[in-house]
Amino acid sequence: xxxxxxxxxxxxxxxxSIFYQSRTRTYHVITGRSFVDTNTxxxxxxxxxxxxxxxxxxxxxxxxxxxxWYDEIEELGFELPLEPDDYNKIPKEYMTEEWWKKKGL
Numbered sequence: 001x002x003x004x005x006x007x008x009x010x011x012x013x014x015x016x017s018i019f020y021q022s023r024t025r026t027y028h029v030i031t032g033r034s035f036v037d038t039n040t041x042x043x044x045x046x047x048x049x050x051x052x053x054x055x056x057x058x059x060x061x062x063x064x065x066x067x068x069w070y071d072e073i074e075e076l077g078f079e080l081p082l083e084p085d086d087y088n089k090i091p092k093e094y095m096t097e098e099w100w101k102k103k104g105l
Contacts, residue, residue, distance in 0.1 A: 004054045004059040005057040007057070008056060017030055018030070022096050023094060023100075026066055027051040031047050050066075068100070073090060076091070
């Protein structure tokens, strides 16, 4: 995957304060640490925010495909919100950028 600049590439590879989710073409910055859900006792993921612009070079990042991904998943017959076990049942191409590249998005 090509990213907007060398700094973004480095941070994604080495720093992990920003991550890229290929299935939705989304860049996230970690804005908080994980926490425990007081209702279930389960540990949840880090608190994140989506990035629209690169924090280093200022370039606008590609449009994320978050909504499109969920639309596709619903068309496959999955009900939202997804249950943890559902992710293992989703076709592998939808867990990577393969699905949106095939559609020319």
